[in-house]
Amino acid sequence: MSFVIELPNRTGQGDPESIDSSGHIVLIGANGSGKTRLGIWIEQYHQTKYTVHRISAQKALSIPEFAQLKNLEQAEKDLTFGRHDKHAVVDRKVIDRWGNTPATFLLDDYDKLLSLLFAKSAERDRKYTEQSRQAQTYVPVTDAPIDTIVKVWGDIMPHREIKFLDGKVLVKKTDDPEYHGKEMSDGERVALYLIGQCLCARDNSIIIIDEPEIHLHKSLVDKLWNKVEELSQSKTIVYITHDLDFASSRTDANKIWIKSFSGNNTWTWTEVPDEDSLPESMILEVLGSRKKIMFCEGEAGSLDATIYQIAYPDYHVIPRGGCEKVIESTKALRNNEALHHLGAVGIIDSDYRTPEEVLALESHGIQTILVAEIENIFCVEAAVRIVAEHLAQDPDDAVRQVTQFVSTALTNELELQITSMAERRIQYLLGAFSKSSNDKSGLVSGLNVTLEHIDVDRIYGECKLEFDKAIASTSLDKLLRVYNRKSLPSRISGLLGLANGEYKKLLVRLLKSPKQQAVVAALRHYLPSLP
Known part of the structure; x- marks a missing residue:
């Protein structure tokens, strides 16, 4: 209705x-x-x-x-x-x-x-x-509301078991005796x-x-x-x-x-503008969690947090802002003797990272998604098809239109994207700098060694080749793997007859609807597999 x-x-x-x-x-x-x-x-x-x-x-x-x-x-x-x-x-x-x-x-x-x-x-x-x-x-x-409550209760409060019997509400904490519901906390x-x-x-x-x-x-x-x-x-x-x-x-x-x-x-x-959001406190999130911890980019209520919370129900998701905060928080929690049992993991955008950098991050429990930005995951072919079918449109035609739009948009700013990728990779190589000895000559020597590994022409050429291959492939997913542009979900809304920004809202609603399983399955192809 x-x-x-x-x-x-x-x-x-x-x-x-x-x-x-x-x-x-x-x-x-x-x-x-x-x-x-x-x-x-x-x-x-x-x-x-x-x-x-x-x-x-x-x-x-x-x-x-x-x-x-x-x-x-x-x-x-x-x-x-x-x-x-x-x-x-x-x-x-x-x-x-x-x-x-x-x-x-x-x-x-x-x-x-x-x-x-x-x-x-x-x-x-x-x-x-x-x-x-x-x-x-x-x-x-069929389930009565009481049956649904029992299932929901198990999802949100796994440390408590609730049941309804002979007009009474009964609760049982793991390994503790059963007690009446009137003794529950507020x-x-x-x-x-x-x-x-x-x-x-x-x-x-x-x-x-x-x-x-x-x-x-x-x-x-x-x-x-x-x-x-x-x-x-x-x-x-x-x-x-x-x-x-x-x-x-x-x-x-x-x-x-x-x-x-x-x-x-x-x-x-x-x-209120859709962009308004505020970060949450990490300490309160950690202390209140009964599940393993997942750190992600974004703020409370951001697209990142919404997707990961639904896609990874066994984890408690804590947004930490930028990727550096995610990396820092994940390492700190995993290295803390009192908290490492929480099994903290981090998920960040691929964001122009090289395969070598991705492997290095994985050794610290930090995973990268298979698209440049989390916003891109809403534009992948499988997601576009689900939205098109929901809107009673031709999925093949929708994918063709979105692919052409993304390819054209990338081509129009190709030099910017290539140099941005090259810049990111040069910054990563500069981060490897270390002095070779504890004196001035050690600083000079260490810097020279670092700079010797930075060949701008080679890095630029490798980045250009990645973008050229993506454009030549005419594959939407390959384009989204390298194209770093957060506004893509909003910009493709009109291609499906939606108002600006409505495409993303609609897909979030589908994530909370009976189509949730299909949407999550589609997005999981681009998300890391976790224990």
């Missing part, structure tokens, strides 16, 4: 404005900027046209000893409207669900959520029993609550989440919401946050900066 989501006119006057709702939405703003009240406005403005389910930041996280067992209709109405009788209607939700104070009301519905989860399982079991009796043979068992309880709320929200609904990062460790936030988005294909999530790290992690979302609230449903707001 396609939603038309609107916000109050940014000028304070006139009709509401439609915003890009092709993906999820992030409302960002400082404390006191009116974010929560804008969330309420969105709920009340849209709930007569769509199903809207809002989760406030003020919520009780107390898990009951036993969930009250109800039938499915009762449980759904209780969670959605705050009551299940004939008065359970949208017009009364602000009273019955929000106590007539939607901005400050303490939402206390954990018991209602658990009742609905158990009711959905009971309904699944009832239908399964009927089907089995009629078929008189094995019938595949982070664990809110994770269960948020996953359950999003799974139980009706299909084709808008879910509004106020402070989605609250109580959650930074190492858990991205994993949880990536998985929730993957499981919410028919739903649009509107996040309300003041955490820029969280906002930047929603790479394919439309981000809106809430500047101020003037009362009378008047907000000052503007769209």
Whole structure:
């Protein structure tokens, strides 16, 4: 279902404005900027046209000893409207669900959520029993939301096992006795609550989440919401946050900066550029991780981090900015006696590196991808074909157009690319300088030895030959192996009928969709194999 989501006119006057709702939405703003009240406005403005389910930041996280067992209709109405009788209607939700104070009301519905989860399982079991009796043979068992929660929980919290039994939530830590869910930490309880709320929200609904990062460790936030988005294909999530790290992690979302609230449903707001992102702290990431560590280039929420997090689910991915920081961090962690057991690895762009340099880096646990820049991996033939098929276009024609465009673009700046590659290789050779003895003559001698290995004519010729071969091959993948230009994904958007920059966003969305396996398989050909 396609939603038309609107916000109050940014000028304070006139009709509401439609915003890009092709993906999820992030409302960002400082404390006191009116974010929560804008969330309420969105709920009340849209709930007569769509199903809207809002989760406030003020919520009780107390898990009951036993969930009250109800039938499915009762449980759904209780969670959605705050009551299940004939008065359970949208017009009364602000009273019955929000106590007539939607901005400050303490939402206390954990018991209602658990009742609905158990009711959905009971309904699944009832239908399964009927089907089995009629078929008189094995019938595949579909997952109820509880089954999905157990699987998701195992992915994001591998050190905890959760199960639902006879109206109770039970948890077991590795090698420790089982205990009741009410003894879980705040982070664990809110994770269960948020996953359950999003799974139980009706299909084709808008879910509004106020402070989605609250109580959650930074190492858990991205994993949880990536998985929730993957499981919410028919739903649009509107996040309300003041955490820029969280906002930047929603790479394919439309981000809106809430500047101020003037009362009378008047907000000052503007769209946030896609490039905005902030780095995360390495120490917090390492301490919060239960998995092996992977360092990559880019910042929190960057394309690098998004791809590697999905492509390498057994690793905790930490962006470190430039390649030098990745190399430095990987070596430091691997050489630290107290932390080397984390099995740190690094992944960097090939970025004009010679085979000799690649091998040297591999000895330190640092791998290179098989394209010049991580952005290029979105332009490889396999990725172009997937996007073309998704858009119901001819994949062969799309690949031909993209190949011709990339080849022409490279040819137009060939001298720049050749000299840039040569420059990078000369810099690498200069990095091998060392004095031959501990005196002035040792410095001179060492420099002379280094310079003797730098033949500019030979290096230039070798680089030119690499580019000439790539262009002559008419192979898109070979062109992307050497062509160093970050803007390529944005520049090819128009070739597939997309707005500038939309190609990359669409592919990120496909990475979180049922097509994820096909996209990851396509990209893995250009990514290193890791344990």
